[in-house]
Amino acid sequence: MASFPERQKRSNFQFRTYRTIGSQLVNYQSQAYFDFPFPQPGVYRGVRKGEALFHSEYQYPVRGPGDVIRADPRPAGLAPARQRLRRKLLPRRLHWSKDLGFGGNGLASLFFLSDGSPNSRRQYFVAKCNLAGDADKTLRQEKMTTDEFQDAMHIIQTRKIPPVQNPRSSRRVRNREGPQASRRWTEADRDLRGIMLLEYCQRGSLHKALCVADAKKIHFPERALWHMFHCLIQALIAMAYPPPRHGDLYNGLLPPFMEEIPQDREKARWIHFDIDPHNVLVHKSEPGSDHPLIPALKLSDFGLAHELDDRNLGDNDHMLTFRGWAKHFFFTPEQFTAEWDHIPINEGPGTIYPPPRVAGNFSWKTNLFQMGAVMACLITQSYVPTPPWPVWTFIPGRALDPEYYSDSPQDDDAPAPGPDPGPAHYHGDDYDDEYDDEHDDDENEENTPPHHHHQAHHPAAPSSPSYAPPPPSPSYAAPPPPPPVYYDNADHGYPFLPHPNPNHYPRQNPEDLFPDGSPVGGSGYIRAWSYGQYLFSDEDRGSDASEFGHVSVRLRELVAWCMTDDPAYRPSLRWLEREVRGEIARRYGEEPDGELQGESVREVSEWIKTCLDAPLPKKPRQPRQPRGQAGGGGEGGGEGGEDGGTGNGFMASGTTKIRITTG
Numbered sequence: 265m266a267s268f269p270e271r272q273k274r275s276n277f278q279f280r281t282y283r284t285i286g287s288q289l290v291n292y293q294s295q296a297y298f299d300f301p302f303p304q305p306g307v308y309r310g311v312r313k314g315e316a317l318f319h320s321e322y323q324y325p326v327r328g329p330g331d332v333i334r335a336d337p338r339p340a341g342l343a344p345a346r347q348r349l350r351r352k353l354l355p356r357r358l359h360w361s362k363d364l365g366f367g368g369n370g371l372a373s374l375f376f377l378s379d380g381s382p383n384s385r386r387q388y389f390v391a392k393c394n395l396a397g398d399a400d401k402t403l404r405q406e407k408m409t410t411d412e413f414q415d416a417m418h419i420i421q422t423r424k425i426p427p428v429q430n431p432r433s434s435r436r437v438r439n440r441e442g443p444q445a446s447r448r449w450t451e452a453d454r455d456l457r458g459i460m461l462l463e464y465c466q467r468g469s470l471h472k473a474l475c476v477a478d479a480k481k482i483h484f485p486e487r488a489l490w491h492m493f494h495c496l497i498q499a500l501i502a503m504a505y506p507p508p509r510h511g512d513l514y515n516g517l518l519p520p521f522m523e524e525i526p527q528d529r530e531k532a533r534w535i536h537f538d539i540d541p542h543n544v545l546v547h548k549s550e551p552g553s554d555h556p557l558i559p560a561l562k563l564s565d566f567g568l569a570h571e572l573d574d575r576n577l578g579d580n581d582h583m584l585t586f587r588g589w590a591k592h593f594f595f596t597p598e599q600f601t602a603e604w605d606h607i608p609i610n611e612g613p614g615t616i617y618p619p620p621r622v623a624g625n626f627s628w629k630t631n632l633f634q635m636g637a638v639m640a641c642l643i644t645q646s647y648v649p650t651p652p653w654p655v656w657t658f659i660p661g662r663a664l665d666p667e668y669y670s671d672s673p674q675d676d677d678a679p680a681p682g683p684d685p686g687p688a689h690y691h692g693d694d695y696d697d698e699y700d701d702e703h704d705d706d707e708n709e710e711n712t713p714p715h716h717h718h719q720a721h722h723p724a725a726p727s728s729p730s731y732a733p734p735p736p737s738p739s740y741a742a743p744p745p746p747p748p749v750y751y752d753n754a755d756h757g758y759p760f761l762p763h764p765n766p767n768h769y770p771r772q773n774p775e776d777l778f779p780d781g782s783p784v785g786g787s788g789y790i791r792a793w794s795y796g797q798y799l800f801s802d803e804d805r806g807s808d809a810s811e812f813g814h815v816s817v818r819l820r821e822l823v824a825w826c827m828t829d830d831p832a833y834r835p836s837l838r839w840l841e842r843e844v845r846g847e848i849a850r851r852y853g854e855e856p857d858g859e860l861q862g863e864s865v866r867e868v869s870e871w872i873k874t875c876l877d878a879p880l881p882k883k884p885r886q887p888r889q890p891r892g893q894a895g896g897g898g899e900g901g902g903e904g905g906e907d908g909g910t911g912n913g914f915m916a917s918g919t920t921k922i923r924i925t926t927g
C-alpha cells in the first residue's frame with residue numbers, strides 16, 4: 265500500500281491527466297511522473313481553460329453515429345454469480361427470468377415469484393449480487409443505504425424478501441428427492457445478506473434509452489427532458505431530505521412520496537458519487553398517477569453513496585479516497601480540480617484553513633453536478649467532453665440572493681457565491697504575462713478546439729427577458745488585470761489564497777465585463793466557470809438555431825448552472841425545482857404532467873414507444889465468417905442483458921471501463 269504522500273501525488277497526477285488529455289491511464293514509472301511537482305508550487309490560480317494539452321486529438325463534442333456509449337466486455341464471474349442468485353432465491357420460489365445487466369461490481373437479474381400455478385400473476389423482482397461473492401460487504405452497505413430513502417418516489421426501492429417455502433410442500437421436489445428434501449435449505453442457502461431485491465423498472469436505464477435513441481437517430485423530446493430534469497431534482501431532494509427522517513411531511517399520504525423540501529431543516533449529507541445514465545432507471549407512467557404521461561426516473565445504485573460527516577471531512581485519507589469515486593466522464597470539479605495540486609504533503613482539504621473553494625468541497629452540490637452531467641448526456645446524446653471543458657457562464661446576479669444557493673440553514677455555512685474570483689483574483693503575486701498568453705483564447709487560438717472559438721468571451725445569452733447583451737465586439741481587448749485582492753487574515757502558511765469572500769458579501773468582480781466594457785453583474789448576471797457551457801454555441805445568442813437547438817436555451821442554461829466549477833454557484837434545490845416546475849407549467853400546462861393533448865404529447869408518446877419501450881436494436885448482421893471465427897455478441901451483451909457494464913473510475917484497477925468509440 266502506497267504511503268499517503270505517494271497516494272496524494274498519484275491522485276494529482278491521474279487527475280492532471282484527466283484534465284489534460286481526458287484519460288486516466290497513467291504510468292507511475294514514467295519520467296513525467298517523477299518530474300511531476302508535488303505539491304505544485306505557488307498559489308492555485310483558478311480554472312485554467314488552456315490546460316488541455318493535445319487539442320488536435322481532442323474529440324469534442326463526442327456524439328453522432330458510433331459515438332455513443334458501448335457495452336463493455338462481460339466481466340469474468342457472471343455465470344457463478346447468476347448461479348448463486350438462482351440457488352439462493354429458489355427456496356423463496358423466485359425464478360430466474362433473465363439478466364438485466366452488469367456493472368463494475370455486480371450482476372442484476374430479473375426474477376419472478378410464482379406459486380407454481382399456471383394462471384398466477386407473476387411478481388417481478390430484480391436481484392443484485394456482487395461478482396466477488398457474498399463475503400463482499402459493499403452490497404450490504406448498498407442495501408442499507410437504499411433503505412435510507414424508503415418510499416421516495418424517485419429513488420429505487422428495495423423489496424421485501426419473500427419467506428422461505430418449506431420444500432416439503434413442493435410436490436416436484438418431494439417426488440424428486442423424497443422426504444429428506446428439507447435438508448436442502450441449509451443456513452447458507454437462506455442467508456441473503458449478499459443479495460439485494462429491488463423493484464423492477466421495465467424500461468431499463470437511461471443509458472439503454474440513449475443507445476436506442478442513437479441507433480434510431482432520434483432525439484429526446486424537449487418536454488420529456490424537462491420532466492426528466494424535474495425527476496432528477498426530486499431524487500436529489502430525497503437524498504438531501506430522506507423521507508424516513510422527515511416522516512411528518514408525508515403524514516396521511518400513501519407512499520411512494522413525491523419528495524418535498526422542508527422549511528429550515530438541515531440537509532442530510534449524502535453524496536451518491538455515481539450518478540450517471542447507467543444508474544438512472546426509467547419507471548412506468550400511469551394515468552391518474554403523478555406521472556400520467558412521462559415516466560418517472562429513479563436513481564439507483566447506491567453502492568458508492570456515503571453520508572459524509574465532520575469526521576470524514578476532516579480525515580485526509582477519506583477525502584483522498586472520495587476523490588477517486590466516480591465513473592470516467594462523471595468526476596466532479598470537487599475531485600478533478602487543480603486546486604488539489606496545491607494542498608501540502610500530508611494534508612487534505614478538510615484539515616487546512618481556510619478550506620479550498622472547490623477541492624474536496626463535497627456536498628449535495630456534488631450530486632447536482634453529476635445530475636447536470638446526466639442531463640447534458642440526454643441533450644447531446646453523448647458523454648460530456650473529456651478533458652472537462654470549462655467556459656465562462658453567466659448566472660443570475662440574484663444568485664447573490666441566498667435563495668439561489670441555499671436551501672437550509674446549514675448551507676449558510678458554505679461560502680456564499682460572490683462573483684467568481686477568476687484568474688485575476690487567484691494569480692496573486694506570481695501573476696505573469698505567461699498566464700495571459702496561455703489563457704486568452706482570442707490571442708491563442710490553438711488553445712481552443714475549433715468548436716469553442718469565441719465561447720469564452722461570448723457565452724450564451726441568459727434567456728431572462730431583462731437580459732439584453734451588448735453585441736460582441738471583435739476588437740475586444742481584455743481589460744487590464746485588476747490589483748490582486750487578498751483577505752490575508754489567516755496565518756496559515758499554506759500556498760492558498762484565503763477565501764475570497766469571507767464576509768459572505770457579494771463583490772463586483774472588475775473582470776465581469778461584457779466585451780464593450782459594461783459590467784455584467786450590473787445587468788443582473790455574474791460570471792462563473794461551467795463545464796456545461798459547451799451546450800451553447802455562438803448561434804445561441806437569441807435563437808435556438810445551434811447544434812442543440814432542439815432543446816431550448818433555458819433548459820441548457822439551467823443545466824450549465826448545475827455544472828459550475830465552484831459548487832457555491834450551483835443553484836439551490838428549492839430554487840431549481842421551482843424554476844423547472846414553473847417552466848413545465850408555462851410550456852405544457854399545470855402539473856403533474858401538464859395538458860395531455862397537443863403536438864408535444866404526440867411527440868412524447870411516439871418517443872416512449874420507439875425509444876423507451878423498444879429493445880436495443882440488434883447490430884446489423886456481419887457477413888458470414890468461416891467457422892471458428894465467429895465474432896462476439898452485440899452491444900446488448902447477449903443473454904437478455906440490455907445494458908453495458910460499467911466501472912468506477914479509478915477504483916477499477918486503473919482502467920477505463922467506459923469507452924467512447926468514434927465512428
Ligand SMILES: Nc1ncnc2c1ncn2[C@@H]1O[C@H](COP(=O)(O)OP(=O)(O)OP(=O)(O)O)[C@@H](O)[C@H]1O
Pocket residue numbers: 364365366367368369370371372390392420462463464465466468469472538542543545564565567906907909910911912
Ligand atoms: N431495478 C432495476 N430494474 C431494471 N433494470 C435494472 C435494475 N437494477 C439494475 N438494472 C440494470 O442492470 C444494470 C446493472 O446494474 P447494477 O446496479 O447492478 O450495476 P452496478 O454493478 O451497480 O454498476 P456500477 O456500479 O458499475 O454502476 C443497470 O445498468 C440496469 O440496466
